[in-house]
Structures are given as structure tokens and as C-alpha cells.
Amino acid sequence: MDFIAILSIFVLACFVGYFVVWSVTPALHTPLMSVTNAISSVIVVGALIAAAAAGSAYSKWLGLVAVALASVNIFGGFAVTQRMLAMYKKKERKDA
Amino acid sequence: MHEAAPQSSWVLLAYLIAGVCFIMALRGLSSPESSRRGNRAGIIGMAIAVGTTLTTHEIATLWEIAIAILIGGGVGLVIARRIQMTAMPQLVAAFHSLVGMAAVLVGAAAYLNPGAFGILGPDGIHQVSRVEMGLGVAIGAITFSGSVIAFLKLNGNMSGKPIILPLRHVINLGTLVAILGLIAYFTQDQAPWVFWTVTALSFAIGFLVIVPIGGADMPVVISMLNSYSGWAAAAMGFTLHNSAMIITGALVGSSGAILSYIMCKAMNRSFISVIAGGFGGDAVAGGGAAAIDRPYKRGSAEDAAFLMSQADQVIIVPGYGMAVAQAQHALREMADLLKKVGVKVKYAIHPVAGRMPGHMNVLLAEANVPYDEVFELEDVNNEFAQTDVAFVIGANDVTNPAAKTDKSSPIYGMPVLDVEKARTVLFVKRSMGGVGYAGVDNELFYRDNTMMLLADAKKMVEEINKALG
Numbered sequence: 001m002d003f004i005a006i007l008s009i010f011v012l013a014c015f016v017g018y019f020v021v022w023s024v025t026p027a028l029h030t031p032l033m034s035v036t037n038a039i040s041s042v043i044v045v046g047a048l049i050a051a052a053a054a055g056s057a058y059s060k061w062l063g064l065v066a067v068a069l070a071s072v073n074i075f076g077g078f079a080v081t082q083r084m085l086a087m088y089k090k091k092e093r094k095d096a
Numbered sequence: 097m098h099e100a101a102p103q104s105s106w107v108l109l110a111y112l113i114a115g116v117c118f119i120m121a122l123r124g125l126s127s128p129e130s131s132r133r134g135n136r137a138g139i140i141g142m143a144i145a146v147g148t149t150l151t152t153h154e155i156a157t158l159w160e161i162a163i164a165i166l167i168g169g170g171v172g173l174v175i176a177r178r179i180q181m182t183a184m185p186q187l188v189a190a191f192h193s194l195v196g197m198a199a200v201l202v203g204a205a206a207y208l209n210p211g212a213f214g215i216l217g218p219d220g221i222h223q224v225s226r227v228e229m230g231l232g233v234a235i236g237a238i239t240f241s242g243s244v245i246a247f248l249k250l251n252g253n254m255s256g257k258p259i260i261l262p263l264r265h266v267i268n269l270g271t272l273v274a275i276l277g278l279i280a281y282f283t284q285d286q287a288p289w290v291f292w293t294v295t296a297l298s299f300a301i302g303f304l305v306i307v308p309i310g311g312a313d314m315p316v317v318i319s320m321l322n323s324y325s326g327w328a329a330a331a332m333g334f335t336l337h338n339s340a341m342i343i344t345g346a347l348v349g350s351s352g353a354i355l356s357y358i359m360c361k362a363m364n365r366s367f368i369s370v371i372a373g374g375f376g377g378d379a380v381a382g383g384g385a386a387a388i389d390r391p392y393k394r395g396s397a398e399d400a401a402f403l404m405s406q407a408d409q410v411i412i413v414p415g416y417g418m419a420v421a422q423a424q425h426a427l428r429e430m431a432d433l434l435k436k437v438g439v440k441v442k443y444a445i446h447p448v449a450g451r452m453p454g455h456m457n458v459l460l461a462e463a464n465v466p467y468d469e470v471f472e473l474e475d476v477n478n479e480f481a482q483t484d485v486a487f488v489i490g491a492n493d494v495t496n497p498a499a500k501t502d503k504s505s506p507i508y509g510m511p512v513l514d515v516e517k518a519r520t521v522l523f524v525k526r527s528m529g530g531v532g533y534a535g536v537d538n539e540l541f542y543r544d545n546t547m548m549l550l551a552d553a554k555k556m557v558e559e560i561n562k563a564l565g
């Protein structure tokens with residue numbers, strides 16, 4: 001991919017992000033932050049490449065540490081989001 | 097152009113699908129019903145991205161990678177299960193710092209072994225890649241050190257009061273210019289000292305920028321760092337030519353930026369003045385001491401119970417103090433008791449009622465408050481005039497009428513809940529001394545239709561429940 005192609009993806013994704021995020025209900029802004037946190041750990045892709053590649057031992061270890069850090073975020077971020085979302089309930093409960 | 101990391105079209109397609117899954121994850125959050133499906137889409141997207149990377153690169157170290165994922169994932173799951181909902185802001189700050197650090201580490205790994213990422217040309221690393229790498233590492237480092245400070249402040253390990261360094265604007269601007277200058281120079285000379293100096297200066301500036309920002313502005317800071325973690329991922333996506341990272345980074349970056357904007361508007365603060373720091377110190381606390389002598393009406397739990405049980409409609413206005421006192425469960429019981437005697441109960445949430453965007457909604461949801469009884473400021477504000485009782489608990493500044501009338505007040509212009517328009521205002525507060533987060537006195541306390549309920553929030557609500565039941 002050349003630079004312009006990548007830039008196009010980036011700019012269009014910014015617009016998508018802008019419109020999608022404005023449609024998020026304010027009641028769910030905290031889950032929004034925790035889930036964006038989880039997905040921004042897609043940076044793990046870069047960490048995996050670094051950890052997997054032969055050639056530089058330093059690079060490999062940096063990659064492995066980055067994989068571990070990003071994994072905390074991926075698992076923790078999605079799990080805590082799920083835990084929060086499970087709490088949002090509608091009115092019709094059996095009355096206590 | 098990618099000798100070492102060829103990306104076939106189906107790999108690109110897989111990353112695109114992952115990106116679409118992430119968009120669906122955010123889209124799902126438009127309503128609580130669809131949100132759980134959205135979260136699953138996010139998990140699937142992440143699995144696709146990781147799976148694609150693992151199957152298309154030669155993995156010399158599968159075991160080590162598996163162990164790293166197990167350790168990290170285990171820690172993450174344990175934290176996610178144990179964390180208290182009141183501590184969500186700290187957790188999110190801590191998670192941001194990890195994204196920032198991961199970006200720095202990936203950037204450093206790419207610098208040390210550019211061949212593995214396909215960014216090595218005949219004259220060293222491609223020049224465009226150097227800029228992208230420099231920016232990615234810089235944003236990542238700022239995200240890391242800034243988030244660590246935000247975490248320490250939110251977690252109470254560090255005073256929430258702004259710490260003002262002399263000449264800080266000069267130092268900060270100088271550091272920023274130095275970072276940008278060095279990244280420009282990096283395109284000409286990829287010497288290690290340039291790379292590592294950029295990294296070190298970026299760590300320093302993240303620290304310097306967040307330290308002077310006071311606790312009251314933390315909702316903005318945490319949203320801003322959310323945005324930075326996204327831009328860091330996007331910059332790394334540019335470096336590694338990875339569309340999943342670019343799409344995600346752009347989504348997260350805009351999400352954080354929008355949340356910062358919403359928080360700034362809710363506090364009537366400009367983004368620049370938040371970054372400049374210093375708000376929420378002692379400067380205006382003097383007004384509180386002088387006002388203690390003013391006459392006010394004090395009520396008991398029985399008075400409150402009587403007033404509310406006679407009402408047609410009660411609007412509860414919770415603030416962070418309610419969560420600190422752990423009163424949300426007692427509060428929900430109170431609402432249940434009132435509903436039993438035919439009173440309509442609603443909750444009114446100010447955007448900065450908690451310590452981060454949407455925090456109060458999560459705290460109420462945890463206490464089993466149905467989300468369709470919870471209303472945002474603009475949806476409920478004109479209802480106070482037709483409401484018999486406004487029950488303010490643990491909130492202060494967000495109800496202060498001075499924000500509408502007193503031009504000299506530091507919170508003037510901030511959108512507030514019009515609780516004083518209700519027939520009676522019940523205001524739960526620990527004591528008459530002490531002021532809100534912004535350090536200003538609240539003239540609501542001394543109005544004729546206000547009754548002060550002075551006690552610990554949880555105890556007061558429990559006593560009201562006793563009187564009601």
C-alpha cells in the first residue's frame with residue numbers, strides 16, 4: 001500500500017469514527033472508553049510481528065513485552081466492558 | 097515494497113474485516129440492548145487481527161508469544177473481574193498507559209529491526225516511515241507518562257491539587273518544539289541518539305503537561321489520553337502499513353476527542369485552559385468560610401421521608417459524593433419504596449457527575465437502577481419546574497445557580513441542573529463547611545425552598561428508608 005492509500009483509509013476512518021461516536025448514548029460513555037481502550041490494543045499486531053521476527057534479540061524481547069502489555073488491555077478491556085454492559089437493565093424487574 | 101512482510105490481498109481483507117468489526121463495536125453502544133452484541137463484534141475483530149498476523153508471519157517463537165499472551169491476558173481478566181466500579185477512571189487511565197507503552201515498545205522494535213516490518217530501504221529506514229515512527233513513539237510515550245500521572249491522581253496516590261512548576265509554559269513549549277525538530281532531523285539522520293532523545297523528551301512532556309492539571313479537570317484529561325492512545329495506534333499503523341491499526345486508531349482518536357469536547361462543554365472550560373492547568377486549587381476557597389454563618393433550614397430524615405412520600409414526582413440528582421459514600425444501593429431502595437406509594441422517580445445526571453464520562457450511569461446501573469429512569473441534563477432540566485422534590489445527594493457544583501447568574505463565579509457559564517425550580521430541594525451533605533470540587537460556595541443552601549440534610553449520604557438515605565418503610 002502506498003502512503004496516499006493509507007492516508008485515505010485514515011481520513012475516512014476518522015469521519016466514520018466521528019459519526020459513530022456521536023451516536024453513542026451518553027449513558028454508555030464509560031463502556032465506550034473501556035472498549036476503545038480494548039480495541040486500540042490492536043497494536044498487538046505490531047508487537048506480534050516484532051516478537052516473531054528473527055534478526056534482533058532486543059527487538060524480539062521488546063515485542064514480547066509489548067504483547068504481554070497489550071494482552072492485559074485486550075482481555076481486561078473487553079471483559080470489564082462486558083461486565084459493565086451486563087448491568088444495564090430495563091424497568092420490568094420482579095419487584096424486590 | 098515489502099520484502100520481509102508481504103501482505104497478500106486476503107490478509108488485507110482480513111484486516112479490513114477486523115476494522116469493520118471494531119466500527120460495529122462502537123456502533124452497538126448507541127443503545128444498551130445492542131451494546132452487548134457490539135462488544136462481541138469487537139472481540140471477534142481482535143481475534144481476526146491477531147489470528148491473521150500469527151498465520152501470515154513466520155513465527156520463530158510461538159511458545160514465548162503464547163506465554164506473553166497468557167500472562168497478560170490472565171492479569172487483565174483478574175483485574176477486570178475484581179475492579180470496583182467507582183475505580184473505573186483509574187483503571188481506564190492505567191489501561192491507556194499500557195497502550196502508550198506498547199506503542200513505544202513496538203516503535204523501538206521497528207527501529208531496531210526495520211527489516212522485519214518491511215520498512216527498510218537501500219538507505220536505511222524509509223524516510224516517511226521515520227516520521228511515522230517518530231510520531232508514533234512520541235504520542236505513545238506522552239500517553240504513557242500522562243496516563244501514569246492521571247492514574248496516580250485519580251487513585252489518590254498523588255494530590256489532586258494542581259502542582260504548578262515555575263516557567264512551565266516555556267518548558268513545555270520548548271520540549272514540544274524540540275521533539276518536532278528532532279523528528280524532522282530524524283529523516284536525515286537515523287542515529288540512535290535522535291530516536292532515543294525523542295522518546296525520552298516525550299516521556300518528560302507527558303509528565304509535565306498532566307502534573308499541573310487539577311482533579312476537577314480529570315474527566316477531560318482521561319478523555320484526552322483516550323484520544324492520544326488512538327492516535328498512537330494509528331501512527332504505528334502508518335509505520336507498519338496495517339489498515340486494522342489505522343482504522344482502529346482513527347476511531348479511538350476521534351472518540352476520545354469527542355468525549356473531551358463534551359466534558360469541556362459540560363464544565364464550560366476551553367480545551368486550552370484545561371491543558372494550561374492550575375484549575376481547582378485553593379484560590380477561591382475563601383468564599384466558603386465567610387458564608388457558613390448564613391442562615392439555612394435543616395431537616396431530618398423523617399421530614400425528608402414525609403415530603404417525598406407526599407410528592408407526585410421526585411428527581412434524584414446524584415453526584416460523585418454519593419458513590420464515595422457507597423449510597424447507591426440504599427438510594428435505589430429509597431426509589432423503590434417511593435415508587436410503591438405511587439411517587440414517580442427519575443434520576444438526573446450531569447455529564448460531569450462522576451469522574452469520567454458516563455461514570456454515574458455505570459454506578460447507578462450497578463445498583464440495579466433501570467436505565468430508562470436515568471436522564472441526561474438536557475432531557476430532564478425543564479422538568480424541575482413541575483417537580484415536587486429534587487433530592488440532591490453528593491452533588492454540589494453541578495446544581496449551583498450561581499453558574500447562571502454570578503458572572504464573578506469561577507463556574508459561571510457551566511450548564512447546571514435547575515434543581516432550585518423544584519418546589520422543595522432536599523440537599524444531602526456531610527456538613528455546612530466544605531465546598532465543591534471547584535472550591536465555590538453554593539447559594540442553593542440558603543434558599544427558602546431548600547432543606548439541608550446534614551449527614552453521611554448513606555446513613556441519611558438508610559434513615560429515610562426506615563422512615564418510609
